[in-house]
Amino acid sequence: MGIFNKLSFKDQAFKLREDAILDAATRMLASKGFDLMTMDDVALEVGISKPSLYKHFKSKEDLVGEALIRLIDGAIEHLGQMPATLTPLQRLSDLLEWALRVRLGGGLPFLPSTSAHVRDMLTRNLRYVARVLKLHQQLKALVRQAKAAGQLDAALPDDVILFSYYARTCDPSVDYLRLYSQLDDEAIVASMLRVCFDGLR
Amino acid sequence: MGIFNKLSFKDQAFKLREDAILDAATRMLASKGFDLMTMDDVALEVGISKPSLYKHFKSKEDLVGEALIRLIDGAIEHLGQMPATLTPLQRLSDLLEWALRVRLGGGLPFLPSTSAHVRDMLTRNLRYVARVLKLHQQLKALVRQAKAAGQLDAALPDDVILFSYYARTCDPSVDYLRLYSQLDDEAIVASMLRVCFDGLR
DNA sequence: GTCTATATAAGGATAGAC
DNA sequence: GTCTATCCTTATATAGAC
CATH class of the missing domain: 1.10.10.60 (Homeodomain-like)
Known part of the structure; x- marks a missing residue:
């Protein structure tokens, strides 16, 4: 004993x-x-x-893979904890807001891989791919519901919406706004959300 | 002789x-x-x-800097060649379309630096910084004109619009759409433009 | 100015002592 | 399981012959 x-x-x-x-x-x-x-x-x-x-x-790739898996799991968990009253679009907006705050707090964006090297590495990590796929399916369902409810542009293909959505979580403009603008973190998050869903127009 | x-x-x-x-x-x-x-x-x-x-x-940094300077010069030249009839918003849209096509044709995005390493390196390259600043001033003027004409969201700070605009030229969703969607290059460009100016809603 | 051959440095990964 | 010391590969950069 x-x-x-x-x-x-x-x-x-x-x-x-x-x-x-x-x-x-x-x-x-x-x-x-x-x-x-x-x-x-x-x-x-x-x-x-x-x-x-x-x-x-056992390797640097392994370590990075595990760190990203933990991040994706955090996103899935955050999605699961949302109140049932939220609309699909509100859920998407809320998750993006969460991801932006995580990032501004020194954390990581998901889809950190604008680099082909990192992207390929992650593609070979089957556990990571499985987690991302799980999150992807949940988000795809939300996108379809939001489109059906007229809350997202029905003229845009699902893929375009989903990848643009992911891209907003790792958008480099966040870094540049922090470096070169007068906006505080709250204002940056608000701006990013507005640009994402309503565009520059 | x-x-x-x-x-x-x-x-x-x-x-x-x-x-x-x-x-x-x-x-x-x-x-x-x-x-x-x-x-x-x-x-x-x-x-x-x-x-x-x-x-x-004289170094890898020097080589990359020159390649990027050539790219920025191409953008400035493209801006200068536009017909006088275009509105500020049309100019912005046209330049973004040009940048996306350059990239889809195997070229580079400007603002290639989602990596802090590359960004710092470029910041130390004074010739590059000067060119980028020149382009930035021209685009800032266009943004202000477009806002004054009601063609861009006046509630968004100039910096937000400009950095979001740059970010669209290097948006990773372009790569992912090419890899995982059925869209051809034309459709990708059209989608990216729509998302940029009108958002996902 | 061009090459072959090499110096140098960084960093991923491990052998072997404890 | 933890450390010190080391291996090995890769990639930037250059010396020196022609």
Whole structure:
């Protein structure tokens, strides 16, 4: 029994450290991007050595994949927690707002991959692809409901709406507005939502 | 006199090769992005050796900067050639359409820098910054005219409109639509324009 | 000015001691 | 399981011959 408790404690500590690693990786991905995030940096930030890091994640690709899976799961969870009273369009808007706030708070956008390298890497990560597909199906259903209710432009193909929607979560204008405009985070979120659904006109 | 002609010929050949290098770099930046574009690849594609490549451009950053300057100049030139009859909004729409077609044809988006690394690099390139600023001023004037004429949402700050506009030229949804939707290039351009100015609603 | 050959540096990944 | 020390590959950049 004592042995089992001891193992359990170890496992708990292991799990805690794993979360710390994922947190650090997420922060660094958000600030520096995939290519400039080094395993040395992550290990240093967490306060462990590189070989220890590799005991948790067998490669950099694996680590990044897990961080993104956690993010997608957060989005799915946020979708599931929404009050039943919201319309499909309100759900889409609410999730985008959530994603923008996560990002402005130092987190990651989903669809972080404007780079073909990262995109290909993620495509080979079957667990990641499965999660993204699950989220994609839920969002596709919302888009169809919103279109049927006249809340989204029915002349636009589903794919166009969905990919444009994803693209807004990783829109570089957020970074530029933060750098070069006087808007605070609240105003940035509000502007992005308005531009997304109502356009520039 | 003969010597001067000879030098002139050499210079011409040098200039031609320089254009070939920039063409190759542009194609590779568009397809692989900054980090995966190697100087070896560029030299190989042009058919010269790496040291020769470094006779033309003193660094990878320099080469990429020149390629992007050429691109921005193309945009400025396209703006200048527009018929005088176009309204400010039509000019903005026309330039975005041009940028999207350039990109779909294997070229580059301006504002290629969703990566902080590339963005910082370009910020240090004063010649590039100067060109971008020139284009930015022209577009800002167009945005203000369009707003005054009621052709753009006056409730949106200029910065929001401008950065969102730039972001549409490098929108990752273009890549995803090409990969995963049935739309041809014409339909993609039309959809992107509609989404940009009228939103998803 | 062009090449072959090489210096140099960064970073992903691991061997082996404890 | 954790560390120190190291390997190995890749890619930028250059030295030096012709």
